[in-house]
Amino acid sequence: MWKNKNVWILLTGEFIAGLGLWLGIIGNLEFMQEKVPSDFVKSIILAGGLLAGIAVGPWAGRITDQISKKTVMLASGFARALSVIFMLIAIQTGSVWWMVIFLVFLQISAAFYFPALQAAIPLVVEEKDLLQLNGIHMNVSTLSRILGTAVAGILLVILPLSMLYIGSLAAYLILFAMTWFLNFDESDLTPGTSKGTAKQGGFKEVFPIIKGLPIVLMTLVLTLVPVLFLGGFNLMVINISELQDSSSIKGLIYMAEGIGFMLGAFIVKQIGQKRSPYTILFFFSFIIGISQLLLYFADVPVLTLVAFFVFGFAVGCFFPTAATIFQTRVPKEFHGRFFSFRNMLDRVTFQIVLLLTGFLLDAVGLQIMVVIFGILSLVMTAAFFAKFRQLRTEVQINEKIST
Template sequence: MWKNKNFLLILGGTLIVDVGFWFGIIGNLEFLQQNIESSFYQSLFLIVGILMAVILAPLAGRIVDQAPKKNIIVLSSFVRIFAVFFMFAAIKTGSVWWMLLYNVFMGAAASFTMPAFQALLPLILEREQLLGANALLQNMMTVSRIAGTALAGFMLVKVSLFSLYLITLIAYIATFVCLTFLKVNEHKEEKASTTNKNRSRFKEVFPIFKAHPAIITPFLLVIVPYLFLAGFNLMIIEISELQNNPSIKGTLYMVEGAAVFLGSVILNRFLKQRAIVPVLLGAVTLVAISQLTLYFSTIHWMPFVSFALFGLTVGVYFPVSNTIFQVEVPQEFHGRFFSFKRMIESLMFPLFMIMTGYFLDTLGIQHMAVLYGGISLLLIVLYGWKVLRGNEDTRTMKVSALEASK
């Protein structure tokens, strides 16, 4: 895997583009604070990009299944470069409408990029390499999130908002250049896509769940980690205020990031011979426990325990679930499936974020922790009881089976 040039380019491209993305997020927040007082209106501008990704998901899925995936990834990278110039116009004029266009184009690029990346991995790697590759990509995204938010926050104190987006532009250009060097043999894919072009429909993704029941568990249980993930930043701010300790924010990010790496190590060394369903159920149970432990957020060290437990889940759950999808879903449906998956996650994220904000205001983090932990445990128990009584093959399939030769 480490000798695979294509994978190294994707790994490097993911790191650079994600750092640029988080620079853009921090820059957006700063620009909105300078130009819009209402928190409600600020949230509307931030959600626009997510809504665009949801709207374009059906079209993106069909195109990813029909067109060369490298071309889609490279073109999406160019769209990101183009979008940054709208932010330059926004900063120059002080108009939030230019920023709206920036978010629209960024959302459009994201709707194509992630499904294409997920569909490309099985084409450039051997099946037995997918689990490790997904774990590495998850770690890389964690590093970029921590580094991107920390660097952007530090730089805003030292440099102008324009300079921050200039660095973002340079990151996107570097990503574009890296990805143009991808060399992927997609001839077979292109031939199949041409044959099925006229009858390729987005709705064809739904029967896949019945035909491949192994994908149902990771697809549904993702609700639990997203319940935590969507309110991640809001909860960190709340804990910082609760303990009257601004410095705890950066430390919590680092603890969670380190736990993601540890989760990946545990997955690769100790969980490969375990059955997939218990591994996934165990991972989301850790999320429920991490939510419940937030009840003790007034105790200085307890939030570190909560975020470490969540980080362990991220390091295990997402690499396993992504590998299941890449292996179990037929390759000709990868684009549509991963677009549908991203569409659902894009809908969950703002919904859960708004819920978290509302409950933090009305209940406080301690009571919200009990509520979220209770909901998560109820979902885990109900679904776990059902799935463990279900199909024997699906229930007992081991993580190592994902690496077995076809």
């Protein structure tokens, strides 16, 4: 796997783009903290971009299955770089509306880029290396997040806010250039398979595939648990910073969560050799709920960092396992539409959680909100686990009857 130049291009590109992404995210938080006083209004602004990504999701899935994954990644990468110009205008004019336009363009480009990337990864390495590559890919992303947030914090002190976005623009342009050098075989995806079916319909052809693969359906539903935490992640970070009256805690939170994620993604392959994917998903879904409850003590810096570290470790094991299940169980000719559908599902739930987080932060405060979310996560995990055991029992009964 390590002799494959495509692997190095994907990992290096992810690292550079991640730096640019997190420079932009910290810039967004700083801009909103300065211009928008209400948490709920902040959540509406962030949700506007997500809504645009949801709107183009079905089209993005069909396009990804119809044409080269590399072409989709190039076009969306260029659009992502172009979007930064709108944020520079927002800073120059002080207008939140230009920021909304920036977020809309950014999320539309992401709606195309990430399904194409997820569909391309199984074409780059053999199936036996997928879990390892997914874990490493997510680790590289997390490392770029740690460094990106640290660099952004330093730059905010010594440079104007616009310089963060200049750095972000440079990173996106480097990613665009590196994508040109990707070279993988898509000959198996012939017009009689993916391209033919892609022209006949969209998501309606993916739903029977999902329904016929219980582990895929269960994994899709179970991803709602980490999304319940991640949807309002940035708003919670801002609120914790205000609760503790500390601007430095923001960088420490991202670092603690990032280190936890990297550790989880690093050892998940070893765990996967001893435990089934089901066991990994349900166990770490439970741990995510516990980490949310720990944030009841968000006024204590040490416990705050412990909670985010535990959460990071849990999702570091959860997401590579989920990604590998999707890449190996769903037929490759449906990958574009499936990953686009999954991307849309994530965006819808992110949007709902984001608005709910903003509302609850204004209404009941951070500490009551995380207790509500933590209990909800544990209840959802228990309900999904009970349903899974019921399905497994039914399958075993049917197998005995058929024999």
